[in-house]
Amino acid sequence: MVAPLKPGDQYSLACSGGFTTDVTQAMYDLFACGGGPVFGFGDETTPLANLDYWGSDFSGNAGILGASGTYYPSIFGPNAYFNSQFHSLYAWRSVGNANYHAMQVNLRKRMSHGVQFDFNYTYSKSIDISSDAERIGAWSGLGGQVINSWAPNSLRAVSDYDITHQFNTNWIFEMPFGRGRWIGRNSHGAAEAIIGGWQLSGLARWTTGFPVSISNGATWPTNWQLGGDATQIGPAHPHTTLRPDGTVNLFPTDLPVTDIGLGPFRHDLPGESGNRNTIRGPGFAGLDLGLSKRWKMPFGESQNLLLRWEVFNVPNLKRFDVQTITTDISSSSFGAYSGMLTNPRVMQFALRYEF
Incomplete structure (x- = not known):
């Protein structure tokens, strides 16, 4: 749109004042x-x-x-x-296309003999031309960006929120101790107050990781505002690693990023849009447990005293969020994480009187 500059000239199309040659x-x-x-x-x-x-x-x-x-x-x-x-300048549009396919397996046991559980497994794949991971992103999870409006399908790939495998389970187990149970069937008084009324419950989840796109950096090959994705030309071998300098990085070693084919990524050439969501991060894993003890009160059958101990993230697992890494291949902190999927282990006690 803008005429070529003469030698020594500069543009001044900037509201912030000053001039620029770009x-x-x-x-x-x-x-x-x-x-x-x-x-x-x-x-x-x-x-x-x-x-x-x-x-x-x-x-x-x-x-x-x-x-x-x-x-x-x-x-x-x-x-x-x-x-x-x-x-073709920047504008909001409700356009795009996506598809999602999945296989779901569920196994459920209703409460009987003191045991109840649910188990489900999902194998899925979501594909689109642009998306966001909802909880994070330049547009706060409200949409995605079409880098090349002349070829919007050029970045058709797995969605930003695609998870290939996901396991979920929850359970309630009434321990077989106390009156009417396998152990201590005829207990009463102090013995029943100690061994009876115990319950163990929990839930667990495991998933494979989210995909992430490597950014082209401060270069606009096909779009005046968005830099697009880098072009991957070789294997990157992501593996979350604690570096000697104390930082946590998606890659175990620094990756050479050049335009002469010496690294796994390179900057896009004019007209290219790069490759989207070619890297997978670590998945999520979590285990929460609850242990409770119920005492029946002598004031009525419907009155109970409940003591509960709950622990979240029992093994204190650390899972980093791949969509918070520095994706710019021109950055010195390329691959470094800034956020996590998990929270530290937390526990709480609760005392409740039921009537």
Whole structure:
């Protein structure tokens, strides 16, 4: 859209003032201006039309430093568009396509003989052209980004929230001690108060990991705002590792990232969109347990005193969230985690009187 610069010239299409030799960054800066409507207009439609047709934000800034008057590019004359990608500027749309297929297996035992449990397993695959993992992301889980609007299916891959395997189970086990049970069937008094009324319950979950895309970095191969995904040219072998410097990284060693084929990733060439969700992180695992003791009170059959001890994340497992890693292949902290899927072990006691 913007005419090529003459030697020594700079663009000044920026609301923050100053000049830049990068027209893409100048355009991005116009849309990144904070504090109110874009360019002072009350909606996006008007400034989008202005940029598309005239290449101007109508702020009165000269388009090029050193040129007399305004030097806004237009669709006619010497300042005509030369980069047609700017005819497609950022906009929200309810578009996209996705599909989900799964096999689910459930096994349930209703309470009998003091035992109850549920077990379910899901084998699934979700595919789309763009998505978010809901709890995190640039758009707070409200949507995704189509990097290349001319070829939206070029980044068709497994969804950001895709989980291949998932196991869930929960159970209640009334311990066979006390009156009417296998052990101490005829107990009463102090013996019954000690050995009777015990119950063990719990739930467990295990899943495979979320996928993640490696970012192309500060490069716009097919989109004026979004950098797209890096192109993977070799195996990366992710394995969450504690580095000697104390950081936790998705990769055991630093990965050389070059554009000459020496590493597993490279920057995109013009027109490329990269490869989406090619890396999998560690999955989730959790185990919660509860132990309770119930005493029947002598004031009535419906009155009980319940003491309960609950422990969350019993084995104190640590599972890092792959979607919080630094994905920019140009960053010195590439692969480093900043968030977790699990919480530290927590326990609590509760005393309840039922009537």
